Amino acid sequence: MAANPTVPPQHSRRVEAWVHSVLNPIIDGLSREQLLLKSGNLSWRAYSRRFEYVRPVIEYVDPSQQPNLEDFLNDPENLGFEDRFRRHDDLQRELELETNGFFDGLMNSAPFSEQVGTALRQYATDPHSSSYSTTMTDESVARFVGEYLINSIENLEQHYGLHEFWSRNRQEFRRLAEGAELGEKRGSFDRARRKLLEESGSLLGQLKGHRHYLCAKFDVPAAPFPNVLSA
Amino acid sequence: MSPLRDNDRRELLIVDTGPIRELILHHAVFHFRFQKLRSHLQWLKTQASYDRCSGFIAAFRQKMTSASVVAELDRWIRETEKLGQAKLWNRVYDEFRNMQMQEEAVSLVEMKVDMVARFGPVDASLIGLAKRHQNLQPIVLTVDKKLCDECRGLGFDVRLLEEV
Numbered sequence: 001m002a003a004n005p006t007v008p009p010q011h012s013r014r015v016e017a018w019v020h021s022v023l024n025p026i027i028d029g030l031s032r033e034q035l036l037l038k039s040g041n042l043s044w045r046a047y048s049r050r051f052e053y054v055r056p057v058i059e060y061v062d063p064s065q066q067p068n069l070e071d072f073l074n075d076p077e078n079l080g081f082e083d084r085f086r087r088h089d090d091l092q093r094e095l096e097l098e099t100n101g102f103f104d105g106l107m108n109s110a111p112f113s114e115q116v117g118t119a120l121r122q123y124a125t126d127p128h129s130s131s132y133s134t135t136m137t138d139e140s141v142a143r144f145v146g147e148y149l150i151n152s153i154e155n156l157e158q159h160y161g162l163h164e165f166w167s168r169n170r171q172e173f174r175r176l177a178e179g180a181e182l183g184e185k186r187g188s189f190d191r192a193r194r195k196l197l198e199e200s201g202s203l204l205g206q207l208k209g210h211r212h213y214l215c216a217k218f219d220v221p222a223a224p225f226p227n228v229l230s231a
Numbered sequence: 232m233s234p235l236r237d238n239d240r241r242e243l244l245i246v247d248t249g250p251i252r253e254l255i256l257h258h259a260v261f262h263f264r265f266q267k268l269r270s271h272l273q274w275l276k277t278q279a280s281y282d283r284c285s286g287f288i289a290a291f292r293q294k295m296t297s298a299s300v301v302a303e304l305d306r307w308i309r310e311t312e313k314l315g316q317a318k319l320w321n322r323v324y325d326e327f328r329n330m331q332m333q334e335e336a337v338s339l340v341e342m343k344v345d346m347v348a349r350f351g352p353v354d355a356s357l358i359g360l361a362k363r364h365q366n367l368q369p370i371v372l373t374v375d376k377k378l379c380d381e382c383r384g385l386g387f388d389v390r391l392l393e394e395v
Contacts, residue, residue, distance in 0.1 A: 025315075034265055043263070045321075047328070052321045062315055136331070149287060159254075159288035161331035 008077070008218060015218040021065040023211045024223065029053075029060030030204040037197040040152030042099065049100050054196075056089040058154045070161045077214070084203050091199050096193040098185075099150055105185040106146045112176050115124045119169045129164060136161070145169075149177045150189075243367040244291035245360050246332070248303045248353065249274075249374030250284065250392050251296065255322045257281045263320065271311055274374060274392050281318035287395040288330070288372070295364070298336040335360060354378045361387045 008015050033054045036043055036078045043052040064110050073082045117138045117176055123129050144162055148170070156163045215222050256273040259265040275281045288294060308319045326332070337359035339352065346355045354375065361369050361382065364381035371382050371389040 035264060045325075047324075052325075053318070157258075157329070158282070158285040159294075160329040162329075163289065171373075 008075075010219050012218050013219065014071065015077075015214055016220045017065075017068045018075075018226055019211055019214055019220060019222060020079070021062055021068045022056075022072045023207055023214075025062065025065075026057055027204065027207050027211065028062045029055065029057075030207070033200050034197070034204060037193060037200065040193075042095075042193070044099050044103075044147065044150045046103065046147040049103075050096065051092075051099075054092060054095070056092055057085040058089075068188045078210070081207075084206065088196075088199055088203050091192070091196040095189075095196045098189040098192040102182070102189040102212055103146050103150060105182050106149070106177060107142060109176070109181055111179075111181065112173075113138070113142060115169075115172060115176055116145055119165070119172070122163050123168065129168075133213055141165075145173055149173060241291050241368060241370055243293045243295060243364055243369040244288060245357055245364075245369050245371045246288075246294060246296045246300070246369065247357055247373035247375060247378065248300045248307065250372050251300065251304065251323075251326065252307060253374070253392065254281075255319065255326055258326070259319070259322050263318075263322075268311070268385070277310075284395050287390070291357065291370070293333060294330050295333040295335060295360060295369075297353070297360055298334055299353040299356040301334065303353050310378070335363070337363070350378065350381060354381070358382065358385065361385075 035055055036051075044050070045052055058066075058069065072078050073085075096211055120141055122136060141162065145166075148156070148162075148166060153166070153170075156166050176182070211222060214220065253272065253275040254274045256268055260269045260272060261278070261281075275284055304323055306315050308323075314318055327334075337356040339347070342352065342355040342359050346358065350358075351363065354377070357371055357373070357378065358381065361371055368388065371378070371387060372392065372395070373379055373382075374392045376391065379389050379391050
């Protein structure tokens with residue numbers, strides 16, 4: 001009987017490529033995503049309006065390996081993953097939209113702008129405060145504060161320009177961000193974060209299980225051997 | 232050498248590639264769990280060493296580096312991460328933005344040719360910055376002993392990361 005041409009043979013290089021260049025980086029990316037979503041540090045950046053380390057699934061795979069991703073998604077061994085990735089990416093996009101909406105709400109909030117301006121003037125005139133860059137405007141500081149609030153930053157590194165300013169004022173900024181004016185946007189943002197956390201955790205579990213299934217069925221290693229790495 | 236105390240707070244710190252690289256790596260490994268980068272850390276391997284370095288840098292009102300250092304960071308990122316270089320560039324951007332790092336170019340013709348020949352344009356650019364801002368009594372922070380010796384020979388204050 002002729003072999004089924006769609007089933008890869010044992011020790012298949014194709015399956016190795018799926019595991020090493022598609023599944024492993026996605027599993028690594030989703031593991032980090034879980035850590036960040038759980039801790040609340042979403043790695044969101046005001047300058048890019050994106051999460052640096054919470055991305056659509058395709059972006060966890062190096063661009064040079066996209067053909068292996070397409071091959072993985074098109075093979076019947078891996079049925080269902082295209083839909084799972086799409087569901088993850090829809091929720092990731094929803095969270096990004098809600099986050100941007102919450103940030104814009106903060107930037108357009110008069111009480112928030114006033115609070116940043118007042119805190120900044122108090123800080124600048126306090127002889128005991130360490131200096132921040134004089135080139136920073138109220139607006140640029142407000143953008144940093146918004147970013148720190150979204151990322152649930154507790155303490156900034158000592159050498160960061162706003163370290164002391166943040167540690168003195170973060171409670172007041174948090175109170176404003178959770179107050180009535182921004183409460184709805186904050187609520188939508190939190191719900192979107194929880195939905196992605198759940199979906200991403202479930203996808204991560206499924207991918208780990210599928211990696212094990214492929215490695216066992218086709219007898220391929222889950223990661224490249226050191227001698228393969230140096231070849 | 233002891234770290235800076237409050238009463239010897241300085242105006243300007245000039246930062247070489249090595250310390251920036253270490254700050255970026257420490258954050259990437261310990262905050263974002265990029266475990267594959269752990270083996271590249273050489274000095275800031277513990278929270279205590281990171282905190283000492285962070286505290287030292289915090290004692291300066293201004294932090295500055297040269298455009299040549301950014302080019303050297305690019306070379307390091309390309310050598311360190313064959314795939315996914317954006318994640319390290321994101322860390323560089325984060326570090327520069329949050330530190331409010333200033334960046335100045337020192338043109339090749341501004342630098343002495345014998346110095347460029349001996350130390351390369353990156354180290355020569357840092358010495359160039361120290362000369363340019365001599366009135367602010369800058370300190371140069373580096374991991375490079377050769378640059379350290381040259382700075383001291385020229386009368387500039389310099390610290391090795393391991394001394395901080």
